Amino acid sequence: MNPQSGVRPESGATPGPAAPESTVDELMSVQGIKVHFPIKRGLLLDRTVGHVYAVDGVDLGVRRGETYGLVGESGCGKSTLGRAILRLTEPTAGRVVFDGTDLSTLKGESLRTMRRRMQMVFQDPMSSLDPRQSVESILVEGLRAHDLDKGKESTGKRLRELLTAVGLASTSLRKYPHEFSGGQRQRIGIARALTVEPDLIIADEPVSALDVSVQAQVVNLLEELQDQFGLTYLVIAHDLAVVRHISDRVGVMYLGGLVEEASSDDLYAEPLHPYTRALLSAIPVPDPLVEDRRERILLKGDLPSPANPPTGCRFHTRCPWKQETKCSTERPELREVLPGHRVACHWAEDIRAGRIRPHEVEAVLVEEDGISPDIPLVGPASVTEALNP
Amino acid sequence: MALLEVRDLTVVFERKGEQPFTAVDHVSFEVEPGQTVGLVGESGCGKSVTSLAIMGLLPKRGARVSGTVGYEGTNLLSLSDREMRDRRGRDLGMVFQDPLSSLNPVVPIGVQVTEVLERHRDMSRKKAMVEAADLLDKVGIPDPTRRLSEYPHQLSGGMRQRALIAIALACRPRLLIADEPTTALDVTIQAQILALLKELVRDMGTALVMITHDLGVVAGLCDEVNVLYAGRVVEKAERHELFAAPRHPYTHGLLSSIPRLDAPRGQKLSPIKGSVADNIPWDHGCAFAPRCPNALDVCVQVTPAQEDIGGGRLLRCHNPVRPPVVEEVSA
Numbered sequence A: 001m002n003p004q005s006g007v008r009p010e011s012g013a014t015p016g017p018a019a020p021e022s023t024v025d026e027l028m029s030v031q032g033i034k035v036h037f038p039i040k041r042g043l044l045l046d047r048t049v050g051h052v053y054a055v056d057g058v059d060l061g062v063r064r065g066e067t068y069g070l071v072g073e074s075g076c077g078k079s080t081l082g083r084a085i086l087r088l089t090e091p092t093a094g095r096v097v098f099d100g101t102d103l104s105t106l107k108g109e110s111l112r113t114m115r116r117r118m119q120m121v122f123q124d125p126m127s128s129l130d131p132r133q134s135v136e137s138i139l140v141e142g143l144r145a146h147d148l149d150k151g152k153e154s155t156g157k158r159l160r161e162l163l164t165a166v167g168l169a170s171t172s173l174r175k176y177p178h179e180f181s182g183g184q185r186q187r188i189g190i191a192r193a194l195t196v197e198p199d200l201i202i203a204d205e206p207v208s209a210l211d212v213s214v215q216a217q218v219v220n221l222l223e224e225l226q227d228q229f230g231l232t233y234l235v236i237a238h239d240l241a242v243v244r245h246i247s248d249r250v251g252v253m254y255l256g257g258l259v260e261e262a263s264s265d266d267l268y269a270e271p272l273h274p275y276t277r278a279l280l281s282a283i284p285v286p287d288p289l290v291e292d293r294r295e296r297i298l299l300k301g302d303l304p305s306p307a308n309p310p311t312g313c314r315f316h317t318r319c320p321w322k323q324e325t326k327c328s329t330e331r332p333e334l335r336e337v338l339p340g341h342r343v344a345c346h347w348a349e350d351i352r353a354g355r356i357r358p359h360e361v362e363a364v365l366v367e368e369d370g371i372s373p374d375i376p377l378v379g380p381a382s383v384t385e386a387l388n389p
Numbered sequence B: 001m002a003l004l005e006v007r008d009l010t011v012v013f014e015r016k017g018e019q020p021f022t023a024v025d026h027v028s029f030e031v032e033p034g035q036t037v038g039l040v041g042e043s044g045c046g047k048s049v050t051s052l053a054i055m056g057l058l059p060k061r062g063a064r065v066s067g068t069v070g071y072e073g074t075n076l077l078s079l080s081d082r083e084m085r086d087r088r089g090r091d092l093g094m095v096f097q098d099p100l101s102s103l104n105p106v107v108p109i110g111v112q113v114t115e116v117l118e119r120h121r122d123m124s125r126k127k128a129m130v131e132a133a134d135l136l137d138k139v140g141i142p143d144p145t146r147r148l149s150e151y152p153h154q155l156s157g158g159m160r161q162r163a164l165i166a167i168a169l170a171c172r173p174r175l176l177i178a179d180e181p182t183t184a185l186d187v188t189i190q191a192q193i194l195a196l197l198k199e200l201v202r203d204m205g206t207a208l209v210m211i212t213h214d215l216g217v218v219a220g221l222c223d224e225v226n227v228l229y230a231g232r233v234v235e236k237a238e239r240h241e242l243f244a245a246p247r248h249p250y251t252h253g254l255l256s257s258i259p260r261l262d263a264p265r266g267q268k269l270s271p272i273k274g275s276v277a278d279n280i281p282w283d284h285g286c287a288f289a290p291r292c293p294n295a296l297d298v299c300v301q302v303t304p305a306q307e308d309i310g311g312g313r314l315l316r317c318h319n320p321v322r323p324p325v326v327e328e329v330s331a
Helices: A078-085 A108-115 A135-145 A152-165 A170-174 A182-194 A212-229 A240-246 A264-269 A274-282 A288-293 A348-353 A383-387 B047-055 B081-087 B109-121 B125-138 B144-148 B157-169 B187-204 B215-221 B239-244 B249-257
Strands: A026-041 A047-063 A067-071 A093-098 A118-121 A200-204 A232-237 A249-254 A257-263 A335-338 A341-343 B004-013 B021-031 B036-040 B063-071 B092-095 B175-179 B207-212 B224-229 B232-238 B307-310 B313-315
Touching: A026 A078, A026 A232, A047 A067, A047 A078, A047 A232, A047 A249, A047 A257, A067 A078, A067 A240, A078 A200, A078 A232, A108 A118, A118 A182, A135 A152, A135 A170, A135 A182, A152 A170, A152 A182, A182 A212, A212 A232, A212 A240, A212 B249, A232 A240, A240 A264, A249 A264, A249 A274, A257 A264, A257 A274, A274 B187, A288 B215, A288 B239, A335 A348, B004 B047, B021 B036, B021 B047, B021 B063, B021 B207, B021 B224, B021 B232, B036 B047, B036 B215, B047 B063, B047 B092, B047 B175, B047 B207, B092 B157, B109 B125, B109 B144, B109 B157, B125 B144, B125 B157, B157 B187, B175 B187, B187 B207, B187 B215, B207 B215, B215 B239, B224 B239, B224 B249, B232 B239, B232 B249
Parallel strands: A067 A232, A067 A249, A118 A200, A200 A232, B036 B207, B036 B224, B092 B175, B175 B207
Antiparallel strands: A026 A047, A026 A093, A249 A257, A257 A341, A335 A341, B004 B021, B004 B063, B224 B232, B232 B313, B307 B313
16 A cells, blocks of 8 residues: 555565555455544633544554454554544544445435445443333444334344344343343354344454353353354454454554564464564463563563654664664655555664664663653633633 | 462451342462462452452451461461551552552652652652662563652653552562552553553562453463452463363353454354342352352252362362363474
8 A cells, every 4th residue: 555665575476566456356445544632631612622633544444354463552543443444433534444435424314224235343331221221222223224124023023033133032032131141241242243134243342341151151152153144344353362263354553553564373483573573472361381481572671652752663662672763754655565465664674684683671660641842831810801802 | 379369258248228239259369479369250249358458458347367378487367556667668568459549649750659658768858769669660660760850640641550550569579469550541551551560570570460351361470370250269270271172161250251353254152141139148059150150959059178189279160161182292
């Protein structure tokens, strides 16, 4: 997408920059999407004193029938991106193309119709299910909204089929969410997403609220349903082991941007971005033999505030491979370094070849407040001052 | 002699008009100086209640604690509130899961650290402040002197957890209980905190009780692991042995239900069926029996006893998983 000048070793297998991904059947693609939330200050005059750059220019494509995993730590913008794709949060800039239609041009009825084809599964099944609605009413709601409720009998049959598909007893229809365990509630959430026969399901941390033994049940269920109904998934999660297990391709986010994207196997076999390397090395493996041998790349300090992101490469403040030039001044573009493996790092090839060695990084203070000190806070000091200028 | 010796620790919660609930049921374990012992289990298995009982932090009303908690020969459960207060923070340190709710939001970090030093080490405020800055520095908080005057909300999650560890370490306790110290944190920050804990155990000989649900954390940190299920220790083993050959079906199930980063892809996970809601009470058999793939008729009739199966391993199961056949590797 971003034709890069200069030599790109080992990218001979890829087609020319003119027609990069048009050949693959993409169900959904995101182009240059940005979501900036204004930071407001003041009692009467809503002054915007800065922005939280939650998502700051992301390009990605999800192919039909695949599972795309989006990983990153808290605050990297992965959930906001998921919501922006469905336009649950209005993007500040950029386009979302779903099956050939640009969603940003849609409004009202046409957007509502389109939404039938894109459903969401949320993290916390307790707070995303209405405690006062029975399971039947939760499931029927979507059908009614999209005019798919074709009479008591057929709807009843459909609901029972759905419950069987997600592994719940058909007697569950008359029960309420509190009567179920966490895992079962998540199954209801999944069934709700399936009622309207969507093509794409965006699952935001679908298993992180569940106990380990139950997590596996839900992960397996998601995989089975994908085969059964030919679904396309965008799975957003922080647990890289789960994401690797479930995804065909994985995108890694850091501070509002995609830093690396590759097939699940490639990414884990050979992470190219320094952040991905550190992230992978930090994940504990339940095997003492592996744990004793592994070398960890310990990142110093914390994630910088998305309201005041570092210049240049967002990761340069914590990067053990940071170089004197480029890193702090130029924002690296996501470019194809190996076939199907995109990385946003100026030095990806050199790091890969071992020409650049990691070095110590000093931890820097991170301001929780995060408002850029460059913006002067002028204005009325109090309500009285505002009222009597 | 072990530094901490927990024997038959039992916690029963009683409420008027309701059946008493046994959260912790005859749990026993020991911790030596410089050793890390893990208590592992899923939510509701009693691991946190165990830690609160050791620290004497359970409410006097409603919770009936029995058994013994021996610390250097003294039974902590027999101490008065006043005596216990003298020990908490000085001999026993504790790190809680959620740093935001365990730090006082309206008191600067510095005061919360020096409080312990003034109370237990009779330091002046001035001297304590210097020591506090030193402590924050030790746990890896940049610019510690400035941080002392800040409030918890001004620190990030990882920094707050570090501050909490600094408070727990202020009096150099010989025993540290960490209850899910990294669960609220991101993996890269988790790695930093775990490295810090490891260093403490290695360099200062602190005895560490690590309470967690994450088997990955256990694999890298604990010397000995106790797997809890429904309030009882179902399996106890040295970590290498536990991971190489889990014998209890629950431990086995847990290990095969988590996806591993280093395993080949495309394998289905084998989850444990059902949920803790299916448990039966321990006095009618094995609590895990309804979910257990190995369950026999005896499992729902007779409570399995804890048996010593050799090599320092304890097991509570009628029909354990067979140990894998070890192939001889010619060196």
